[in-house]
């Protein structure tokens with residue numbers, strides 16, 4: 005690089021640029037905090053939904069599925085599964101409860117988790133809550149996720 | 150090697166390579182489950198094997214970074230490590246905690262692991278890459294603090310160099326942003342929002358500082374180019390990294406319930422994220438062209454140039470491919486993401502670790518500068534086999550991803566996920582076969598540590614080097 009551009013200048017750009025853009029990022033985060041409550045469906049968060057999120061996490065559902073497009077790509081997107089299943093938590097519960105112990109031969113399989121009825125209800129309610137989060141352009145593009 | 154205490158790096162490097170082997174074996178297992186859905190089911194469900202694959206990756210990369218720091222920091226600071234015993238102790242603690250966690254993923258249903266480790270007391274488990282039990286996460290923090298204290302005090306005691314300073318900032322950032330893994334609100338939008346402060350601000354933020362400083366160190370050592378020049382480059386590269394990469398986090402805030410304005414901020418800033426990677430490529434080739442000597446460790450130079458190229462391809466090109474919001478609308482959470490994840494991680498962080506190991510290991514094992522010619526030839530075969538394999542894995546996953554997007558999200562009659570997957574198995578077959586070649590490459594690479602070990606060191610063949 006040209007002599008006129010010194011190491012000290014490069015260093016100052018690094019510190020100044022980092023500080024500036026980190027502050028900008030914090031400002032955008034702050035702005036996000038003020039807008040998100042209009043879209044995050046927080047009014048649907050109940051104790052049951054909180055419990056459902058814990059069931060979701062403690063069975064590592066994200067290790068096979070995506071949720072709003074993040075996770076693993078082995079099994080269907082579940083952010084909109086409530087809608088895909090005809091707006092029915094019962095259908096979700098029935099699906100999870102009916103997984104065969106030894107899987108479906110030759111097909112990618114979901115484990116039988118032996119969830120209690122309360123846990124099933126909770127995780128289904130959690131998925132219902134997620135489907136109510138308002139995503140930009142109503143992502144995912146199609147009901148298939 | 151100039152300081153006895155640098156020797157602790159060897160432990161870390163050996164563990165890193167061992168865990169790397171485990172990572173690839175589990176990659177092949179989940180790759181097989183993509184083809185034969187019931188493979189190992191229900192003994193080892195996909196999610197648990199996947200957690201082994203990704204967690205081993207992260208852990209071995211961090212072992213490698215720590216080893217690199219223990220080697221590089223004393224040499225740059227021109228003083229022994231202040232507490233080599235602590236580095237040894239932390240090595241065993243980290244290895245034991247890591248091994249226990251991995252065994253837990255393999256042998257316990259995940260829900261049992263959560264119960265056993267009392268996840269309910271402070272729920273942090275069950276999120277991608279952060280699957281570790283809370284107690285393991287706390288252990289990681291302890292190890293990280295001891296590590297930072299050790300190298301931090303060494304840096305304070307000795308000569309201050311830009312490389313040490315940048316490395317220290319990167320490693321401190323790694324530890325600081327990991328703290329967000331303890332924040333897990335019920336509100337899914339915020340959970341996801343701050344989850345990215347670990348994942349994105351790591352790989353597209355502070356880890357790039359680690360990458361840049363290690364690369365700069367290797368280039369100084371192998372090319373003999375003036376430190377002033379290299380340090381200036383390093384500052385410019387990391388400046389561009391953070392100027393683009395911090396706000397670039399917005400490319401993950403398109404579809405998770407966050408406001409629309411992120412589509413602009415995320416697209417514009419992340420579209421510039423390839424710049425620092427491109428600069429790294431130019432930097433590495435420039436320095437090697439301007440070299441004042443021919444270093445006999447040709448393999449190390451190959452890895453250094455390789456990482457510069459492959460990081461640009463994987464992170465820069467494959468990242469750019471799906472980073473603009475209108476594209477990401479279709480590709481979000483598909484095999485396109487997996488394609489990019491593989492080449493970016495390999496190109497940037499696997500290869501920089503292997504570059505450092507390649508440079509340092511011969512010295513740690515008592516060589517003057519380099520391994521024997523035969524050993525280096527094997528190492529370079531490992532380089533090409535692994536690198537070409539990852540290129541093809543990426544291409545096959547990209548093809549799978551394009552078809553997936555078309556079938557499931559773009560065509561007039563969108564297909565259900567499982568049906569679309571069944572149409573693209575061919576590419577998963579090809580990915581798995583290529584993965585086997587990768588494994589062969591890894592075996593050849595490891596063999597290079599043993600073949601020609603008793604032969605004389607490679608010498609530079611008296612080529613003329615034009616000094617500029």
Ligand code: HEM
Pocket residue numbers: 075076077078173176177178179180183199202203206486487488490491494495496499580581583584585587588
């Ligand atoms: C060589 C054989 C390999 C095979 C067969 C393989 C296979 C896989 C599979 C099947 C997944 C899960 C995808 C999903 O979520 O559905 C995965 C994820 C992942 N693998 Fe590999 N892998 C291999 C090598 C590697 C290497 C060398 C790296 C690191 C450089 C790596 C890094 C990752 C990462 C970061 C993920 C998470 C990706 C994401 O969430 O987008 N893998 N791998």
Ligand code: HEM
Pocket residue numbers: 073074075277352353400401419420422423460463464465467468469470471472473477480481482483486489490491493494497498
């Ligand atoms: C070495 C640096 C990088 C690494 C290791 C890396 C790795 C990854 C991984 C593993 C994921 C998947 C995360 C998940 O599981 O949800 C991901 C996602 C993503 N990366 Fe990177 N990345 C790097 C740099 C970049 C750059 C420079 C860009 C942009 C130019 C980029 C754009 C993206 C985008 C847009 C996604 C989201 C994909 C989606 O919507 O599903 N990445 N990256």
Ligand SMILES: [Fe+2]
Pocket residue numbers: 349353397398400401
């Ligand atoms: Fe990112």
